[in-house]
Amino acid sequence: MSKRINILAIETSCDDTCCSVISDDIILSNIRNTQKVHGNYGGVIPEIASRNHQDNISKVVNSALRASKIKKKDISAISYTYGPGLKGPLLVGSMFAKGFALGLNVPIIAVNHLHGHIIANFIDKPHPRFPFLCLLVSGGNTQIVKVSDYNKFELLGQTLDDAIGEAYDKIGKLLGFKYPGGQKIDYYSQFGNENKFKFPKAHVYNYNYSFSGIKTAIKYFLQDKTHKFIKENIQDLCASIQKCLLGMLLDKFILAIKDTKIKDIAISGGVACNNGLRNMLTDISSKMDLNLFIPDPQYCTDNAAMIAKLGYIKYLDGDFSDINIDVEPDLKY
Ligand code: KG4
Secondary structure, X not given: OOOOOEEEEEEOOOOEEEEEEEEOOEEEEEEEEEOHHHHHOOOOOHHHHHHHHHHHHHHHHHHHHHHHOOOHHHXXXXXXXXXXXXXXXXXXXXXXXXXXXXXXXXOEEEEEHHHHHHHHHHOOOOOOOOOEEEEEEOOOOEEEEEEEEOOEXXXXXXXXXXXXXHHHHHHHHHOOOOOOOHHHHHHHHOOOOOOOOOOOOOOOOOOOEOOHHHHHHHHHHHOOOOHHHHHHOXXXXXXXXXXXXXXXXXXXXXXXXXXXXXXXXXXXXXXXXXXXXHHHHHHHHHHHOOEEEOOOHHHOOOOOHHHHHHHHHHHHOOOOEOOOOOOOOOOOO
């Protein structure tokens, strides 16, 4: 019987300490430890994130190994995120991955976090066919990417300032929600009237985005409003804000779909958990006769299963990394 390929993957690019084990293309475990402490500060504090990764990483790796029932001696390679992300958190994951790999005498596979998010669409079946268009929406990125192969990515458009997740979280803070507020806005939206309040949409050239203006517009809108007003109108406010944010997001994505004539479309990143976005895309896909792919929510937010999946693909290609490879906080495609 041929030996199974077992990859242990680590992801620590921001505030989630994650580990996953994949065996012959099947995800056996996917553990994610979210650092709740950042909620007290209204955003991720890099130094605190690094220290928490140091405290959490052994426990998270052991849980992932236990859940997978794979023994350390049977691990074929370690894949990990080497960028983009916060430098300190990336260093914790990278050092752990390298030390673990050296101890086990197995190769390392350095993975680009953005590629991981996109390739998350291949974890479950059915998956998109190349070329497909991916809308990558997270706390750090808002991008439209043409994907022609597992390692061929063309950035068609992106945000010129805040990412959409960042806008959700900053607006959430203005509404009084703890960080990250994106999920709360999405939750209250379902009960509200999306036409009650009107907020301005930013129009940017080509397939690019700008989300900082709407955040400022809402800040000014709320500055003379009482807590009572916000509380009484929270559902309508959230629904109107979500309509505006998702409208901007989808206008450009639809433009790219029409221009490229690509029929397979996918989304990924933490904001891909948004119910409003999922519903709107499902509607658009049926009207435009598109094939829509959305990863399971556990593979949308930062996770190590996507790093394991891409690690597995790279392992089959013999695409290993040198042990001296450094982290790259500003890594692009
Ligand atoms: O991909 P992710 O876990 O981390 C990175 O930013 O890389 O994404 C986190 C982002 C946060 O901004 C969070 O508010 C947003 O995803 N998010 C949502 C929802 N769930 C998570 N935004 C809107 N609606 C949601 N349901």
